[in-house]
Amino acid sequence: MSRRPGLSPALGFGLLAVAGVAVPVLTRDSYYLDVATAMLMNLVLTLSLRFEMSTGQLNMAHISFMGIGAYASALLVTRAGWSFWASLVAAPLVAALVAVPVGRIALRVSGPYYFLITFAFLEVLRLFFNNSFVDYLGGPSGLVEIPRPHPLPLSGGAIAFTGKLPQYWLMYALFLVAAAVLIRLEYSRFGLVASAIRQRDLLAETLGVDVIRYKLGVFVLGSFFAGVAGVFFAHSHQVLHSSDFGLEPMVLLVVFTVIGGAQSVWGPVVGTLVLSVTSELLRELHHYEILVYGAVLMVVMLVFPEGLVSLPGRITRALDRRRGSKARAVGARVAP
Amino acid sequence: MLLELRDVSKRFGGLQAVTGLSMTVAPRTIHGLIGPNGAGKSTVFNLLTGVLPLSSGEIVFKGARVSGLRPSEICRRGIARTFQATTLFRESTVLDNVLIASHLHAAMAFVPTLIGTAAYRDRERSVCTGAQGLLASLGLADVADQRAGSLPHRDQKALCLAMVLATAAELVILDEPLAGLTAQESADTMAVLRALRAEGKTILLVEHDMRAVMGLCDVITVLDHGVRIAEGTPRDIQANPAVIEAYLGAEESRA
Numbered sequence: 001m002s003r004r005p006g007l008s009p010a011l012g013f014g015l016l017a018v019a020g021v022a023v024p025v026l027t028r029d030s031y032y033l034d035v036a037t038a039m040l041m042n043l044v045l046t047l048s049l050r051f052e053m054s055t056g057q058l059n060m061a062h063i064s065f066m067g068i069g070a071y072a073s074a075l076l077v078t079r080a081g082w083s084f085w086a087s088l089v090a091a092p093l094v095a096a097l098v099a100v101p102v103g104r105i106a107l108r109v110s111g112p113y114y115f116l117i118t119f120a121f122l123e124v125l126r127l128f129f130n131n132s133f134v135d136y137l138g139g140p141s142g143l144v145e146i147p148r149p150h151p152l153p154l155s156g157g158a159i160a161f162t163g164k165l166p167q168y169w170l171m172y173a174l175f176l177v178a179a180a181v182l183i184r185l186e187y188s189r190f191g192l193v194a195s196a197i198r199q200r201d202l203l204a205e206t207l208g209v210d211v212i213r214y215k216l217g218v219f220v221l222g223s224f225f226a227g228v229a230g231v232f233f234a235h236s237h238q239v240l241h242s243s244d245f246g247l248e249p250m251v252l253l254v255v256f257t258v259i260g261g262a263q264s265v266w267g268p269v270v271g272t273l274v275l276s277v278t279s280e281l282l283r284e285l286h287h288y289e290i291l292v293y294g295a296v297l298m299v300v301m302l303v304f305p306e307g308l309v310s311l312p313g314r315i316t317r318a319l320d321r322r323r324g325s326k327a328r329a330v331g332a333r334v335a336p
Numbered sequence: 337m338l339l340e341l342r343d344v345s346k347r348f349g350g351l352q353a354v355t356g357l358s359m360t361v362a363p364r365t366i367h368g369l370i371g372p373n374g375a376g377k378s379t380v381f382n383l384l385t386g387v388l389p390l391s392s393g394e395i396v397f398k399g400a401r402v403s404g405l406r407p408s409e410i411c412r413r414g415i416a417r418t419f420q421a422t423t424l425f426r427e428s429t430v431l432d433n434v435l436i437a438s439h440l441h442a443a444m445a446f447v448p449t450l451i452g453t454a455a456y457r458d459r460e461r462s463v464c465t466g467a468q469g470l471l472a473s474l475g476l477a478d479v480a481d482q483r484a485g486s487l488p489h490r491d492q493k494a495l496c497l498a499m500v501l502a503t504a505a506e507l508v509i510l511d512e513p514l515a516g517l518t519a520q521e522s523a524d525t526m527a528v529l530r531a532l533r534a535e536g537k538t539i540l541l542v543e544h545d546m547r548a549v550m551g552l553c554d555v556i557t558v559l560d561h562g563v564r565i566a567e568g569t570p571r572d573i574q575a576n577p578a579v580i581e582a583y584l585g586a587e588e589s590r591a
Contacts, residue, residue: 189449192436199428205408210408
């Protein structure tokens with residue numbers, strides 16, 4: 001694969017991994033651990049949403065697949081008596097399985113139509129969680145009394161997941177797996193083909209890329225990781241409500257991803273980190289938070305549409321222009 | 337025959353773009369498809385590559401029916417094309433453009449990609465070497481790391497050709513490969529096309545530069561208003577009264 005500008009994948013992943021270890025080393029305060037845990041969960045969601053956006057499709061139902069993972073896991077553990085650890089694999093698979101027919105229908109169209117179809121699915125599923133099978137899904141009052149992750153038996157002893165710290169480590173482990181897979185794919189042939197589809201899907205198709213099948217694969221894998229985040233959410237919050245998987249949290253995911261920069265795999269990382277911290281600082285504003293996000297989104301789209309992640313490159317280029325305007329004039333093959 | 341069109345028709349609503357077209361393309365030839373504007377040449381290319389569905393008739397490639405297949409499957413069977421306007425992945429580098437086009441010969445299995453197995457890396461490395469060789473043969477080695485959209489027109493044309501060749505298709509379909517090139521650049525491209533024929537490729541092309549078409553093609557098919565009006569060697573075509581009439585226009589024959 002040809003060299004691409006920006007952060008090397010191994011270095012970037014290493015930095016994330018170290019930063020994740022650093023948090024509990026620096027603080028055991030339960031508030032900070034809560035914030036950091038939520039951040040890691042949101043990172044799994046935004047990284048997988050960006051993965052789907054890399055083929056040029058904005059899936060507005062991404063959070064619904066998180067919901068499917070969450071409700072499926074809650075039911076598997078409370079009703080079917082499954083172990084949390086079996087459910088951690090099975091419930092995301094349920095989300096991925098549901099994604100197959102949904103993707104087959106939605107991916108027949110693209111652009112605004114795809115946006116609308118997935119948006120409709122988001123609403124339908126939210127209403128389903130809210131109104132259907134009330135005995136099982138809890139209805140408008142929510143699904144309650146979901147147990148914490150079961151203790152993990154490990155050579156002799158067992159790790160309990162009652163405290164904040166073990167839950168943080170669990171989310172950290174899930175995040176590492178998701179990030180490793182999604183970053184690896186981005187820098188492989190998958191990422192290359194995804195970018196080709198985003199730029200010109202017809203050309204990709206005539207060069208032998210089965211565009212629909214490829215998009216479906218991306219959709220299913222993205223939904224799987226949304227399901228993983230959902231399982232963690234269900235068992236750490238212990239309460240599920242249909243509005244957890246509605247339009248507002250979905251819009252936040254899109255804002256995180258787009259402000260960071262959807263073109264780059266690092267965009268959602270930057271966006272999620274920056275905005276999660278900002279959101280904690282803006283806690284006082286509460287109801288106005290979404291307003292602030294809206295304003296920030298507009299400014300970012302106007303000033304640097306490729307997101308915060310494009311800032312270093314822009315600054316470097318601007319400096320180069322100031323410094324090297326004379327030296328550059330003799331360069332061969334200067335682009336028009 | 338490598339390629340055979342049997343009674344192919346295409347209608348767009350009330351417009352009959354191609355009517356009952358039958359033609360064959362022999363292997364290892366350069367076959368020209370010419371005709372006045374609106375004759376249906378580009379439509380024929382879109383039908384051949386599955387970009388548009390046929391209204392009736394069938395297309396047979398290497399003895400198997402390909403009409404009705406998806407474009408990606410047709411490419412897999414060995415037909416690849418360029419588009420009339422230089423169509424590239426403009427934001428990607430020149431090398432990445434060719435690597436994308438090498439898709440069919442590259443490792444795409446999910447698990448080996450994740451783990452980065454030795455077999456996977458060997459395959460990727462050989463695809464990359466092949467792509468670089470292809471770029472070198474078309475004079476694009478120096479610009480391999482540039483963004484495709486920033487290339488001058490000549491290089492963009494050459495890159496389109498490189499991408500089609502990267503698919504390793506036996507039948508290469510070129511929509512106006514010489515458009516916008518200088519005389520020297522045209523001559524260079526024609527030399528490349530002749531070399532490809534010598535290597536065993538079959539080329540089907542649409543081109544408006546008549547001098548080039550007559551000099552380059554082994555066989556020419558002439559379309560007018562979606563109907564085949566002549567087929568033969570360049571010498572036959574130049575002498576054919578129907579062709580002359582279609583190009584120069586005879587007032588009394590056209591309503």
